[in-house]
Amino acid sequence: xxxxxxxxxxxxxxxxxxxxxxxxxxxxxxxxxxxxxxxxxxxxxxxxxxxxxxxxxxxxxxxxxxxxxxxxxxxx
Numbered sequence: 306x307x308x309x310x311x312x313x314x315x316x317x318x319x320x321x322x323x324x325x326x327x328x329x330x331x332x333x334x335x336x337x338x339x340x341x342x343x344x345x346x347x348x349x350x351x352x353x354x355x356x357x358x359x360x361x362x363x364x365x366x367x368x369x370x371x372x373x374x375x376x377x378x379x380x381x
Contacts, residue, residue: 359370
């Protein structure tokens with residue numbers, strides 16, 4: 306009667322399940338990190354776009370193109 310062969314099969318099944326669990330955990334964590342990176346890149350692109358339009362970072366938005374006008378009121 307060969308019982309060690311039977312126990313070895315159980316170990317490989319457990320090892321395969323552990324390997325799959327580890328791979329899934331690693332994939333989930335990688336996707337979370339990728340999401341954070343994408344959010345930071347989107348913020349950087351948006352801040353550059355606003356800076357080109359004359360808005361400073363971390364300040365209230367204000368228009369710089371119509372400073373000489375009377376708040377958008379029509380002049381007649």
